[in-house]
Amino acid sequence: MDDKGEFTVGLANLADWQIVTEWGNGEGWNIGFQDPACFLPTDPDGFFIGRLDGRPVSAVSLVNYSDDYAVWGHYLVDPQQRGGGYGLGVCKVASPHSGDRVTAGDAMPEQVKNYSRDGSVPVHDTIHFVGALDRPGSLPPEVIRIGPEQLDEVADYDRQCFPAYRREFLRRWLTAEGHQGYARIVDGALTGFGVVRPAPAGHRIGPLCADTPRDAEALFDALTAGLVAGDQVSIFSPDTQPAAAKLFQERGLTEQFRVVRMYRGPVPQLRTDALYGIGSLELG
Numbered sequence: 001m002d003d004k005g006e007f008t009v010g011l012a013n014l015a016d017w018q019i020v021t022e023w024g025n026g027e028g029w030n031i032g033f034q035d036p037a038c039f040l041p042t043d044p045d046g047f048f049i050g051r052l053d054g055r056p057v058s059a060v061s062l063v064n065y066s067d068d069y070a071v072w073g074h075y076l077v078d079p080q081q082r083g084g085g086y087g088l089g090v091c092k093v094a095s096p097h098s099g100d101r102v103t104a105g106d107a108m109p110e111q112v113k114n115y116s117r118d119g120s121v122p123v124h125d126t127i128h129f130v131g132a133l134d135r136p137g138s139l140p141p142e143v144i145r146i147g148p149e150q151l152d153e154v155a156d157y158d159r160q161c162f163p164a165y166r167r168e169f170l171r172r173w174l175t176a177e178g179h180q181g182y183a184r185i186v187d188g189a190l191t192g193f194g195v196v197r198p199a200p201a202g203h204r205i206g207p208l209c210a211d212t213p214r215d216a217e218a219l220f221d222a223l224t225a226g227l228v229a230g231d232q233v234s235i236f237s238p239d240t241q242p243a244a245a246k247l248f249q250e251r252g253l254t255e256q257f258r259v260v261r262m263y264r265g266p267v268p269q270l271r272t273d274a275l276y277g278i279g280s281l282e283l284g
Contacts, residue, residue, distance in 0.1 A: 004084060005053040009093040012049035012059065014040055020049070020059040023076040025200050028256065029281060030130075030234050032197040032204050034176035039063075039283050042169050046097060047074075050090035058086035062094045062103070063283055065164035069268070070098035072105035073282040102163070102265035106281055112260050120262040126278065127245070127258045130201075130234040134252035137221030139182075146174055146181035146193060153190050154183060161209045161275045162284065163268035173279065182222040184215050191215045192274070196223040202232025208277035213243040216276045220247060236281045240272035247276070 012020070017036040024031050040047055043063040050058035058081070061074040077087045095118075107115040112122055146154060151174070155167035173195060174181040183193040192210030196203050205223055210216035224233065233253060237244045238261065245255075259281065278284060 007052050007089060009048055009050050009090050012047040016049045016056055017047060019056050020074055020076055030199045030201045030204055032199045038172045038176055048090050048094040050086050057081040058090045060090050060094050062097045064098060065166060068101055069164045070101040070103045071284040072103060104263050106259040106261055108259055115262050118264055120264040122260045122262050123267055124261050125239045125258045126261050127237050127239055128256045129237055129248040129253040130256040131253035133224055133227055133229055133231045133233050135229050136227050137224035139222050139225050140218040142186055143182050143184050143218055143222040146183050150183055154193050157190055160271045182219055184218055192219050194219040194223050205235040206277045207279040209274050210276055211274060217247055235277040237277045238275055241276055244276040
């Protein structure tokens with residue numbers, strides 16, 4: 001790399017991450033408009049940028065959600081600078097940040113072997129469903145807009161489906177500009193929740209967690225109630241809940257691509273039956 005210029009790695013700021021987001025959207029990730037502002041406060045020391053003569057050329061995030069769990073994401077290289085080792089360079093600097101935490105990451109199928117070199121093992125696929133909405137939803141009975149008074153209950157439910165408690169992330173996620181969160185309440189108990197947000201290619205849903213397929217369907221209808229037929233919708237859905245694919249396909253979405261979820265360390269024990277859509281591919 002030295003003969004091509006000076007390559008350095010440092011922590012990224014929000015302006016840097018807007019550039020990284022453009023790279024990700026060039027790969028079809030459809031990162032939401034407010035995602036970077038929600039992401040960086042989760043672990044400000046977990047976002048790394050590689051620079052060639054001062055210009056951003058590569059990036060990766062390694063976000064410590066807790067003392068026990070971290071997530072790799074945003075492994076990206078400027079399309080004009082690929083093949084120069086800048087991706088591996090930024091990863092080498094970032095890698096110590098997670099310490100001995102269980103770490104999760106998502107690999108394209110052809111990269112699973114490479115990702116396995118640090119001891120990570122494949123566990124399941126995550127499918128990116130994308131499509132033009134067949135019909136708009138409506139706000140079903142027992143579904144409410146999530147407000148501050150529901151935040152603790154939503155965070156407790158989310159913890160059943162995610163390997164760390166992330167109340168503050170969810171607070172930002174639910175209140176960011178354009179984000180709308182809904183919860184289903186049956187007999188006084190929360191049976192699921194979901195969030196929809198604007199993105200460059202239409203709208204992106206996630207998380208979407210629900211006790212039953214009926215709960216998931218009601219929440220999907222609420223999340224799409226403000227849209228019209230033909231609007232583009234996308235969601236990243238683990239293949240661990242077969243009812244999820246059926247629900248999305250019935251609404252006009254089809255598989256665009258899939259990635260492989262991998263873990264280094266013990267695989268977290270979660271309510272995979274309740275997980276219809278993850279919050280984001282980039283931060284889990």
